[in-house]
Every structure is written in structure tokens, then in C-alpha cells.
Amino acid sequence: MNKQFTLPALALGCWPLAGMTRTGVTRQAAKETVAAAIDHGITHLDTAYCYGENGESERAIAQAIKGRRNGISIASKCGIHWQAGKRQAINGHPNRLIQEVKESLLRLQVDHLDLLYLHTPDPNTPVQESAGALRQLLDEGVIQSAGLSNGNTEDCKLFAEICPLTACQRHFNMLQQEIRSELLPYCRSKEIAMVAYWPLMKGLLTGRMKRNQVFPKTDSRHKYPMFSGDEYQKNLTFVETIQAIATQLDVSLSSLVLAWTMGQNGITTVLFGATSAEQVTANAKALHCQLDHDTILAINQAVQRRGTIIGSRRV
DSSP: OOOOOOOOSEEEEOSGGGOSSSTTOOHHHHHHHHHHHHHTTOOEEEOOTTSSTTOHHHHHHHHHTTTOOTTOEEEEEESEEEETTTEEEEOOOHHHHHHHHHHHHHHHTOSOBSEEEEOSOOTTSOHHHHHHHHHHHHHTTSBSOEEEESOOHHHHHHHHHHSOOOEEEEEOBTTBOGGGTTHHHHHHHTTOEEEEEOTTTTTGGGTOOOTTOOOOTTSGGGGOGGGSHHHHHHHHHHHHHHHHHHHHHTSOHHHHHHHHHHTSTTOOEEEEEOSSHHHHHHHHGGGGOOOOHHHHHHHHHHHHHHOOOOOOOOO
16 A cells, blocks of 8 residues: 555645746756745655756755755655657657656656656557556555546546545636636546646736736747736736735735635645745735635626636647
């Protein structure tokens, strides 16, 4: 029997530490960001083999947790790697997955992972075959639990036929709640943890974006309809509404958004990204933000008024 751990309500998503979509993220800044999270009681770190062309995120974690591994749980992901020209490649073949996990352990300087996700189903490899690799790692004690990221309900069912499924990871926030219809109820019924990323909607729900904001080609957000044209303006109007609620409560918008997300039925863990100790400190305050019935009702009404967003990334 593999040792299980309890996923916390709030955790650090370590993609930004790779510095691939944000400028000025040095190795020292990444290390300090992780250390600050641990100092604030954020004890679950979520990374991946492909977070950085050379595993920069995992390497930063290794430096930050030296002498502090006890009490820290680490989740990584396998199945996506980088090719020349900063092109992502999906490969869910069992041999490839096992190779990536071995490299991740070396980068992290640990002997096991508390949680390993298949980063995304590979259209060229049956998900059961990919799950078999994680089952092997689970049986060998290399990982303590297995998860599936970016999969749908059917993917989860097929995965679970081969390997015990502890957690599912998908994006979820005030304006992107697609998983409510099928995947979230399924996970709840099977007692599979739901780990939500993008709670701040790639920075939109922090309230720091401007009406005339232009995202450079180096910023992936320029590829998302939610950040351009009428959709972007409608989203900013929604943010202003939520900001007014946060101001009335005398809390930051980020704290309000994270607290609301953590409170959603079926959401086990919320991942937030950060690139500085200051951002970690601000977001960690969400752990102490209590929302009453009237506040939740006001937020939900604002969400309903905004309606369905156009959020899929353009190819």
C-alpha cells in the first residue's frame, strides 16, 4: 500500500518559475518564491517536467527545499516535453514517461514524488497505456499517488481502469466553469480530488490589467480571445464588479477570488502562480479570507450576468 497524503486547499503552481512566459524571473527569484510559499504554510508544490526548457521550475524547487523536504508534498507531471524552437510535444508512451520521471527526480533531488500526473492525454497513445507507466511507478514506490491533468471524464474512467486515480487537474475560475457539468460531479462521486489551476484567469482576476493593455508576442495571453476585443472589455467590466465587492470587504481582489474558488463544492485544491515572495505573501492571505452568504451570492450573480466567455486558445 502506497502512502497517501492530503492535498491542501491552497498550493503553489510552479509554471511561472520557469520564466518562459514572464520576463525577469531569475533562478534566485524562483527559489525565493518557493521558500516564501513554504514560510507561509503553502506546503504543496505543483510543477512539471516541461516547466522550463531545461526543467528550471523543478531545479528552483530543489534549491528551495534543501533541508525542508519533510512536510512538503511535491506534484509533478510527465508527458509533455520541449522541442527545438520552443515547440511543445506530447508523448504519452510509457517508456518516455518513465524517462521523464527519472529526470524530474534528479532535478528535484528527491527520491520520490508525492503525486505524479499524466500532463495530458496523448492522442497517439491510449490513455490506458500511459496509465500503465504510472501504475508501474506507483508499485515501485517512485510515486505515492497518480493523477490525470487536462483529461475529460472518459479519460479519467479509462485511466482508473489501470491505475488508481487520486487527483484530476483542470482549469477552473469564476468565468471558466466548464467542469461543473460532468467532470466535477464524476470526481466527487469517485472521491477523486479536483485540483484547479488558472483561478486568477492568467492574471485577469487580479485587477491589475488595463483597458488598453497590449500583450506582446512573447506573452501567451495574446493568443486567447478572453484577452482581446469585446471579450476582454466585458471581462474587465466583470472584474470591476468583483473589485467593488472586495473593496467593501477590505480584502484584496486576489484574496477574494482565491477564497471563493477554494469554497466551491468539489474543488479540493486551488493552485496560484507567483514569481516573487511579495506575490506569495499577498495570495496566501486568501487562507484567512472568510466569505459570508451575501458575499457569495453577490459574486455568483455577477458571474451569471457576465455569462459564458469565449476562452479557448487560438491555434
